[in-house]
Amino acid sequence: MKQICLSLVLCAVSMLSVRAQLYQTRTAFIGFYSKTPLEDIKAENNQVYAVIDTEKKNLAFSLLLKGFVFTKELMQVHFNENYVESDKYPKATFTGSYNGDVQTQHDGTYRVTVKGNLTLHHVTKEIEVPGTIETAGSKLKVKADFKLRPEDFEISIPGIVREKIDKEITVHVTAECNPSK
Amino acid sequence: MQFRKFLLLSLVSFLFATVNGQDSSLLKRLNDSMSNAGGSSYVSGTFKTTHIVNMQTVESPAKGALIFLIQHRFGQLNSGSYNFFGLDNATLRLGLDYGITDRFDVGIGRSSYLKTYDGYLKYKLLRQSDASSGAPMSISLLAGANIYTVDLPFETYINGTYRTSYFSQLLIARKFSSSFSFEVSPTWLHYNVVPNLTAKNDMFAVAVGGRMKISKRMSINAEYHLLATKRAEIPNTPEYDSFSLGWDIETGGHVFQLVFSNSQSMAETQYIPHTTGSWGKGGIYFGFNIARIFNLKKHS
Numbered sequence: 001m002k003q004i005c006l007s008l009v010l011c012a013v014s015m016l017s018v019r020a021q022l023y024q025t026r027t028a029f030i031g032f033y034s035k036t037p038l039e040d041i042k043a044e045n046n047q048v049y050a051v052i053d054t055e056k057k058n059l060a061f062s063l064l065l066k067g068f069v070f071t072k073e074l075m076q077v078h079f080n081e082n083y084v085e086s087d088k089y090p091k092a093t094f095t096g097s098y099n100g101d102v103q104t105q106h107d108g109t110y111r112v113t114v115k116g117n118l119t120l121h122h123v124t125k126e127i128e129v130p131g132t133i134e135t136a137g138s139k140l141k142v143k144a145d146f147k148l149r150p151e152d153f154e155i156s157i158p159g160i161v162r163e164k165i166d167k168e169i170t171v172h173v174t175a176e177c178n179p180s181k
Numbered sequence: 182m183q184f185r186k187f188l189l190l191s192l193v194s195f196l197f198a199t200v201n202g203q204d205s206s207l208l209k210r211l212n213d214s215m216s217n218a219g220g221s222s223y224v225s226g227t228f229k230t231t232h233i234v235n236m237q238t239v240e241s242p243a244k245g246a247l248i249f250l251i252q253h254r255f256g257q258l259n260s261g262s263y264n265f266f267g268l269d270n271a272t273l274r275l276g277l278d279y280g281i282t283d284r285f286d287v288g289i290g291r292s293s294y295l296k297t298y299d300g301y302l303k304y305k306l307l308r309q310s311d312a313s314s315g316a317p318m319s320i321s322l323l324a325g326a327n328i329y330t331v332d333l334p335f336e337t338y339i340n341g342t343y344r345t346s347y348f349s350q351l352l353i354a355r356k357f358s359s360s361f362s363f364e365v366s367p368t369w370l371h372y373n374v375v376p377n378l379t380a381k382n383d384m385f386a387v388a389v390g391g392r393m394k395i396s397k398r399m400s401i402n403a404e405y406h407l408l409a410t411k412r413a414e415i416p417n418t419p420e421y422d423s424f425s426l427g428w429d430i431e432t433g434g435h436v437f438q439l440v441f442s443n444s445q446s447m448a449e450t451q452y453i454p455h456t457t458g459s460w461g462k463g464g465i466y467f468g469f470n471i472a473r474i475f476n477l478k479k480h481s
Contacts, residue, residue, distance in 0.1 A: 003183045026218065049211045060207035062215060066222045066311075071479045073243030073283075074434065081226045082397045087359045091215075095208045158398070161433045 021054045021104060021179070023140040028175035030063060032148075034166035041075060041165065043068040050175040052133075052140060054104050059114070059142070061094040061175070083155050084121050092120040102133050102140075109134040114144060123153040131173075144173040221312035227319055227356040228364075229400060230436040230472045231278055233390040234425035235447055236404045238364060239319040239354040241303050242280035245478025250276040250290070251471045254445050259463030267467065274447040279477075284308075288325075294446045301325025301348075309356060318355040324348070327448040343374040346450035350388070360394035368406070370450050380413030386453050392429065402427035402438070406453050423456040427470075438470040 028048035034041040045067040052059040065086040070076040080086040096116010103110075115128040131144035147168040150157060157165055228238040231248060242248045256270030264270065276290030276299075284305040291298050307320040328345045347370070354364035366388040375382055390404030406423040425442035443458035444451075445466050458464030 003186075026214070049215055051207050051211055053207060058207055060211055062208065062211040064215070072476050073246060074474050074476075077225045078433075081359070085359075091212075093208055093211075095205060158432070164433065 022051060023054065023177035024051045024180040025049070025175055025177045028061065028142075028177075029173070030061070031172045032068075033170045033172070036164055036166055039164040041070070043070045043076070043079065045069070048173075048175065050142070050177060051180075052142065052175075052177055054102055054140070056097075057099070057102075058095070058097050059116075060096075061173070063092055064090055065092055066090065083150070083157070089121050092118070094118045096127075098131070098133070100133075102135065104135055104140070107135050107137065118148075120153045121155055125152055138179055140177045140179075142173070142175040142177065144171075146171055221310050221315050224309040224311055224319070224356050227309065227354050227362045228392055229429050229431050230438070230470075232438070232470055232472070233364065233392065233402045233404045234427040234438065234440045234442055234470070235423065235444060235449075235452055236364070236366065236388050236390045236406070236425075237303065237323055237350065237352060238390075239305065239321040239352050241284075241286040241305065241321070242278055242474065244280045244283045245476065246280045247475045247477050248276075248278040249473045249475065250274075250278065252276070252292075252447050252468070253470075254440075254442065254447065254466045254468035256445075256466065257458060257463065258465045258467060272445055272447075292447055294448070294451070295329040296331045297327050297329040297446075297448045297451065299325060299327045299448050303352075309354075318353055320354075321352040323350040323352055325449070327450045329448075329451075339374070345373055347371040348449035348453075350449075360400075361391070363389075363391040365389050368449070368453060370453060372450065375413065376415065377413060381410055384408065384410040384454055386410070388453070398431040400429040402429060408454050410454075412454060418457060419459070420454065421456050421459050423452050424460060434474045436470075436472045438472075440468050440470060442466050442468065 026049050027046060028050040029044065029046050030048050031044040045063050047067045048061060048063040050061045065084050066080060068079065070079065094116055096114055098112040098114045100110055100112035110133050112131055112133055113128060114131045117124050118127050129144050129146035131142060134141040148171055149168055228240050231238055231240050252274040254272045256264060256267030258266050260267045272292065272294040274290055274292040276288060278286055278288040280286045286303050289300045301323060303321055303323045305319065305321045307316050309319040310316045326345055326347045328341065330344065333339050349369045350366045352364060352366045354362060356362045368386040368388055370384040372382050386406050386408045388404060388406045390402065392400045392402040394400040404425050408422055412420050421443060423442065423444040425440055427438045427440040430437045443460050443464055444456040445458065446452045458466060
């Protein structure tokens with residue numbers, strides 16, 4: 001009897017230690033933009049999956065490349081067919097962690113540095129970008145702005161159109177997450 | 182026995198703890214969530230443009246986009262060096278194709294061959310889905326009319342109604358892989374007047390065509406039109422089924438198509454039954470199609 005109680009308590013304790021404070025969303029926003037004298041590119045995805053663990057300070061994002069909606073439909077077709085080859089590599093993902101103290105009990109905006117691995121078009125690259133985490137009531141809002149280079153992910157751009165695409169693409173991330181189990 | 186049970190329980194709970202502590206569990210959680218959510222999108226880029234060579238594809242411009250199409254066919258390759266193997270002779274079709282919605286587009290054009298005007302409407306009835314449980318193919322309905330306006334000084338009774346013919350096609354296409362797409366198209370042609378009693382006012386054909394990508398932006402195309410209705414007997418003018426080969430090169434907003442065809446005309450009611458070139462005898466017309474897309478309205 002004592003041993004059963006003891007084992008039950010140990011189970012409970014070990015389970016307690018793995019409880020994480022998770023915030024999640026399926027409708028985060030990621031947009032990327034390029035401006036050159038020849039062409040402007042605007043692509044936005046409103047169906048990004050994001051999850052943040054404020055206890056362990058980890059976060060992860062995942063999206064379907066086909067979810068990017070371009071202002072010019074032909075660009076969307078070329079993006080999927082020729083550039084990111086979304087038939088072969090349908091997702092882009094990010095897993096990483098952030099530093100900085102985020103007090104989930106107090107409302108406020110906290111500056112953090114996010115560091116982790118971004119996988120796009122079969123290439124995984126480590127990136128480190130500044131961002132903000134804002135706590136508002138029970139919600140958690142993550143924002144980040146940074147630049148990426150297509151060549152870093154082996155996205156080849158033919159010479160004819162090279163001048164139409166910026167060397168560095170501006171990426172904007174906004175995720176409003178709700179607490180989850 | 183009790184002690185063993187206790188050990189097992191604690192082992193299991195510790196394992197549970199360590200597994201959850203890993204970084205990638207967050208990503209796995211997202212991926213599971215994503216695959217459970219389902220959702221699929223329509224297949225895009227079944228063909229690079231609205232034509233394989235002469236045959237129309239299930240592709241159409243997006244809402245608010247305009248495709249400007251220049252189609253050029255030179256003379257027959259067997260015309261000899263004096264005629265520079267047909268390059269001295271040329272027929273042209275200029276066409277515009279506008280997307281009223283993402284599914285519905287309207288087109289007009291004019292060919293120099295017999296000074297033919299054409300107009301058509303195309304509607305996407307079904308779009309192939311990414312998911313294996315979704316639609317396995319794309320189906321579009323195409324309907325149009327051709328009217329040739331060349332002067333016929335010896336046949337002044339040929340009026341506008343007689344010069345008009347109609348075509349209707351059910352375009353059925355499937356993108357089998359990122360490199361291979363295939364299209365089948367049952368076709369109905371209607372003529373208001375036919376040259377003699379052996380000719381039929383309604384003709385039926387089956388067109389087949391496909392493309393094979395050889396690089397990200399290039400493909401090899403082929404199409405064949407099999408006329409099911411018996412052809413009219415016209416003395417000294419053998420007619421053949423239209424067969425064409427093409428090479429697509431896509432750059433940004435343009436698609437260039439270099440083509441070889443035994444048909445010089447580019448109007449459906451002309452080239453499907455009345456092609457006079459023979460591949461075997463060198464009656465092949467070299468030519469090109471250039472399609473350029475303009476975005477007149479932003480896509481939302």
